[in-house]
Amino acid sequence: MAASLLQRCVLFGRVSSKCKTHAFTARRCLLSASYLDPKIWEQRTEDPHNLAQLAFVMDRTYEKKLPVSSLTIARFVDNVSSKEEVGQAEYYLYKFRHSPNCWYLRDWTIHSWFQKCLKYGARDKALHTLKHKVQYGMFPDDLTFNLLIDSFLKDEDYKGASMVVEEVMLQEAFELPSTQILSLYALAKYLAAKPELSWQEERSMGAALLIAGLRQDNSAGRSAQLLGSALLGKVEMSRGIHAVFQQMPLIWTPGYLSRALAVMENVCSGTEGVKLSKDALDCLEGVLRDSGPVCEVDATRGDEDTQGVPGTGTDEEDQLEKEKLPEYAGRFQDLSSKLQSLGRVDTGGLLALVSALADADLGVAEGADGELYATKVQEWEQERQMLVQREKELRERRAAGASG
Template identity: 65%
Template sequence: MAASILQRCLSPVQTFSKCVSYRSIARRCLLSSAYTDPAVWEKRQRDAQDLGQLASLMDRTYERKFAVSSLVIARFIDNLSSKEEVDQAQYYLYKFRHSPNCWYLRDWTIHSWIRHCLKYGARDKALYTLKNKVQFGMFPDDFTFNLLIDSFIKDKDFKGACSVVEEVMLQESFERISTQILSLYALSKYLATKPELSWQEERNMGASLMLAGLKQENSVGFSAQLLGFALIGKVELSRGIHSVFHEMPLIWTSGYLGRALAVMNAVCDFRDVKLSEEVLDHVEKILQELSLISDGQNDTDTTLEEEDELERQKLPEYMNRFKELKERLVSLDKIDARTLESLVSALAQQTLATCEDADIAEYQQTVRDWEAERQQLIQRERETKEKNQKERLSKQSAGAAQ
């Protein structure tokens, strides 16, 4: 009886402990305040300017068909102070991208633009210019990507976060461990909502999972790779290989389902790595859906080429191979009962803090480098103005002498 009473007394404590642990993991999956703190950025020597005068200067310059300098557009972005001004700045970013100086949009200007969008509640503008990067020249660095992804995650807008991750994938910017973890966290969270995905979304989601997963040699990485290859393979067998690699950083060789099975085979021989049971179930469901297509129940009007038909004929072989590999994984105790979302959360808890320290130190150096480059450009601008003024005075003197 005493034991029973003690158990009842400890039960709330145990429950509270679990809640604290869970909340700690959930909170740690987001970037810390030290990472997102704009103090380092705002401590730069600020070049205060009047936006109206800058806008008038750019308008006159474009009317005369001259090039606006990268310093002018940088000053305009740096001096934004409201959401309305952010809206106006989008127009001038577009104009600059379609000017002779289009290749000289500075990295710090892109970073400043994203920070101002986040600061003034115009995140939709940041995402729009990012999705239309060719029209606006938006190619952020990894740290800037992280800030934007994190902003969406903290607001539980996982679809928006995945839209940013898609751009990371298209720009092949999964170099930072922090970017990999944030991206996989956003992807796993969005998939947990069981969204209805178009085939384009499945391809993009698959490519993002696969490319981010390739950077992680652990259960998270291999599970992400497996699901990524399977989603791409689904698109390949239903719509053809050309639908897979069109405008995507993916290899053109067919056989993505075969690569998914290769991941399963590799895990069988890889020490201390397991595959998420949820992911395996998802892959099995994909194979079942594809079997319906193979049986003639195809709801697409896509005309497949010969190589696509040959790949589709391998589906029964893939299904048998999947069953064999799954049985082998079970026998080797290589299946993890946790979901991909749980695996990513645990990984973030273990590694994100360390990644942040390295990222912040690198960012501080990057800001110093940007500032040094900006000062060089200002000095060059000053010298050019002085030279032009001297030439003008010289011509005026010569004209007066005549």
């Protein structure tokens, strides 16, 4: 299991020291309390509505087989004021997603929904709608993803945080440095607990580590790329390449273990100061040593990811890749020796590397995110006011037509 391959990953604790000069060192791996200042969101123009009345209007509209406006569902979500009402909003979000206007769910409504879930202790609802995004239309932006990941991290629910990161990976939303750092931290923290992972979880973790790591050209990023490629290579060796890329934004061509070795080669010949974590190297070594076909019992077990999908299972390309294992093992030993001689192996583990990255870069990333958020909220508010004005004009035209 992946757990046994990651036992060297070091748990990281926040450490701080103070002195009379007020200088201090603090490990910071979570977003600050002021991140995405709630005042920015709350300063929008208030648009109070009665939820019961909005629900009645939507129910009547659906009964008549007419579309509910995006403004109506936005008002419902914006006026939620309790956990019970969060549940009601979930129902109407589902109804809206399955209506003719489903493509018009506004970005600010999605952000507002997750804000309400976090505010009223309904994080389970947030995760449920995120995991079933197609059914609810929940495709949040990077900033909203950050709030969700951070919420799980602060409660030390690292599995929950990793589940959110999986959705970030599936939606390919690693655009912001803050999202990349938070995601890598969540994954490293979860793996440090040595969880027992199914092969599907290994695939998701591997894909998230690889894609997020590709955005960071440093020791943490390269180590994540190595570990991610190793986990994906493990799935490829046991299940075949078709099982790897199924529903994943990954390269379809075989050779994830070769790509892991390429990371090692790049570090050997690349910028001085970039290192690979020992636990990631140990993981790759274990995969190369233990890779083999999946057992017969596991192979016949029902699997929602691959059952009934043509092309899953091993084929000639997979067999050719398996035959390269001795070559890969030899290359690994040569590259490991070279990395050691160059002093480019970090014994602290992936978690320590990502923690150091957060210490160095997360503060700057937060500042950039704050500016981006203020701009987004302003644009959202302008769009909302435009819809309100359009609705008002439409009602006036209807009233004039009725009177005439």
